[in-house]
Amino acid sequence: MIDVDSISKNYGKVSALCDLSFKVRKGELFGVIGPDGAGKSTLFRIILSLLLPDSGKVSVKGLDPVQDYKSLRKIVGYMPGRFSLYEDLSVEENLNFFASVFGTTVEENYHLIKGIYQQIEPFRKRPAGKLSGGMKQKLALSCALIHQPELLVLDEPTTGVDAVSRSEFWSMLHQLKEFGITIIVSTPYMDEASLCDRVALMQQGRILEVASPQDVVDNFRGALFGVSGGNMYRLILDCRDFDMVETVFPFGEELHLSFKDGGDHRTDLHEFLKRRGSDEVSIRTIQPGIEDRFMALMATS
């Protein structure tokens, strides 16, 4: 559905995107995962024909965003990062407006948005600017879907949204997949990667890896250990002082720790920490997560 072939984009001296290539399959829920400033929005704007790359080629369902921008814009739905509907129009007016711009009617494609729109329909006369964050998000998604796009592009739809609305939003995306819509969605939150079919991990204008969430995690090399007990800050400092330790990162109630040769030196570390006065330390082997892998990739890139 999307073929991105070695695109680069600079803003003056700043390199926003550097030689990116990847493909998104038809019907896929594809995540672009990376922190602020990774280049996610720039990438999406290029795919959407809203921005020209400095070099490289993009094709969306065989269409070139530069040459064929008119036909391309008919088959894509876009939800930008900032709420961009008309705040002084009502819920219903916004939806009708977007439908008529694309030469369709709300009735014609109601089946697509039904599950989402029904949740905000009681407020259809309310100005969009007066909706809560979660409701704005549902309206924006309805408006992006009302012309039955083949590709849905969602730029950080869950940023700043509470955990309940986030989880609802992801289940809406899984329902949309059932209609065969291809979805590309960006997020700075690593835990959302597991909800995608495949993900591209991005950092500073580069792609670190493209793979299924399971493969991302499976590609983590070496053993990883969870260390906990006592004062967390002291524990971090003490672990760093142990010769064989490669990385130590706080991860909630535990530290994630790896050894220099990727091996298992638990017994030695335990002894070492005991000599430092930490008796109640527990060290266990753990399965790496997306963030562990992302950090390992950041360190080597």
Added chain:
Amino acid sequence: MEASSYVINVKDLVKKFGDFTANDRLTFHVKRGEIFGFLGANGAGKTTAIKILCGLSVPTSGFVEVSGYNVKTQSEKVKSSIGYMSQKFSLYDDLTVFENIRLFGTIYGLSSGEIKERSADMLSRLGIEEQRNRLIGTLSLGWKQKLAFSVAVLHRPKIVFLDEPTSGVDPITRRQFWELIYQAADEGITVFVTTHYMDEAEYCNRVTIMVDGRISALDTPSGLKSQMKCDSMNDVFLKLTRPN
């Protein structure tokens, strides 16, 4: 434990806006040097409560004491004893690193000697002495956030309030940020954090979850998980805020 060993004492806090009860009889205590997570859905009443704790708003009824001062009668003393940092506003982009430090240091009443000494110490701890005269706007988000935190504790407050401090930063920077938090807590500063991201809640010593203006849970992350029979804080949160 004696009530005086707590740096935040809240008893039966009620805040009403007209007929609407934003905070409904909140009661909790926070210990010195504790990392305390304050969670809740949008509109649960977190911001209202934080404004009261920071001395920016007064409770309708109930007792609230922060760093030993009553928020109703001693709000200026409350303000000078706390630090504050949020994701939305941290430092001025068009001032340099040092100018920002000097501005906030002066606002909190530090002498120019103290500012000089503490800023040198802070920049060397962060390992960015050579960035002293760079404009904040030219730094990466990660550095901005780490600096903003260090500036918020420059005047050695008793408590620092962090409002969604790490949204959008890369995972390595996020860990470095949490190390700064652990360091501050180790030095006796109490850390009060709000976040939408539940994995972040797992870093806290104790966590409270607000639902519809009330505190519906308060315990250690592992305590909450075993109590609610959940594997993650995310599941705990969903179970509490969306019981059906």
